Amino acid sequence: MANNNAAQERVLMKGNEVLAEAAMRAGCRFFFGYPITPQTELAAYMAKKLPLIGGTFLQAESEIAAINMVYGAAAAGARVMTSSSSPGVSLKGEGVSYMAGADLPGVIVNVQRGGPGLGGIQPSQSDYFQATRALGHGDFFMPVLAPSTVQEMADLIYDAFDLADTYRTPTMILADGMIGQMMEPVLLPPERDPESLPAKPWATSGTRMEREHNVVNSLYLSPEKLNDTNHERFERYAAIRAKEQRAELMMCDDAELVVVAFGAASRIARTAVRDARAKGIKCGLLRPITLWPFPEQAIGQLIDGGTRAFLSVELNMGQMVEDVRLAASGRVPVSFYGQTGGVLPTPEEVLAAIEQAAATMERGE
Secondary structure, eight states: OOOHHHHTSEEEEEHHHHHHHHHHHTTOOEEEEOOOTTSHHHHHHHHHHGGGGTOEEEEOSSHHHHHHHHHHHHHTTOOEEEEEOHHHHHHHHHHHHHHHHTTOOEEEEEEEOBOSTTOBSSOOOTTHHHHHTOSSSSSOOOOEEOOOSHHHHHHHHHHHHHHHHHHTSEEEEEEEHHHHHOEEEEEOOOOOOGGGSOOOTTSOSOOTTSSOOOOOOOOOSOHHHHHHHHHHHHHHHHHHHHHOOOEEEESOTTOSEEEEOOHHHHHHHHHHHHHHHHTTOOEEEEEESEEESOOHHHHHHHHHTTOOEEEEEESSSSSHHHHHHHHHTTSSOEEEEEOOTTOOOOHHHHHHHHHHHHHHHHHTO
16 A cells, blocks of 8 residues: 555546555455455455455455455454445344444445346346335435545545444445446545554453443343434434534525436436526535435425425436435425436436426426
């Protein structure tokens, strides 16, 4: 890995490789995964570079094995990551639930492909429900960050590790095949000083005869104890909801119609919004950066400021639109436009959806 001065140089890199490089700079020293398109370059980059800095890369025998290795490294206090694509992430669901139940931090990357089933290897956003409605069984949520550029792949991986450690929770980067495979200039973050990483007094890292034994476990035989633990965990989720909502607003100061889009879809929507403005439509863009917690505060503030309608643009059949409707609370209409299966809409197609939504808004429907 480069030194701190070289880290400030702008380089041209593929999104998947940036995720790997930035994770190592953020202090990740353990990676367990299994190859699947379109995220395989991330694991390949880790396999090449992580051992050179004293880290451990292991290609597990399955996705299920990989996530349980993440559990073990996280329990020992390490910064650890795994990555996969849609069906592979489904296989990790049980292990992610165990991590949530044991309050273990770790980062899971999903570079989405089309589905359901094996689907296709083209970019998709059809795992939104899976990520934001709890990946696995039981009562839990986890922070979900959605990059829209290769630069954000680097920036948000740093944030993901910090959120995981701060709140003792698994955290997800929800990207897609388009962002993972594309190349853009990126300013890589500086390497994290290992001494600056947060202490983890709860970890099973050996007592050195200086403290009581730590136990990491997600099994509670007492229903009262499990009830109390879940309530305490949801107090942390409430703090995340209050403090960690993030979104980017574009041309929203006077927008009557606001497009809501994340990830790759937001890049297409950005052009369509500019074209709508050129046609005299008071249109803006809200790009959620956190999908959980969803930026409902920004939705409410826009409505208070005069926004009359929302249009959710997604690479699926309609998932995030449900959160937009919940955040709008019936105060203004919310419509949807999407493509699926790896079909990317053109800016002209999104513009047509904006014009239709604007016309419906003007009719008061």
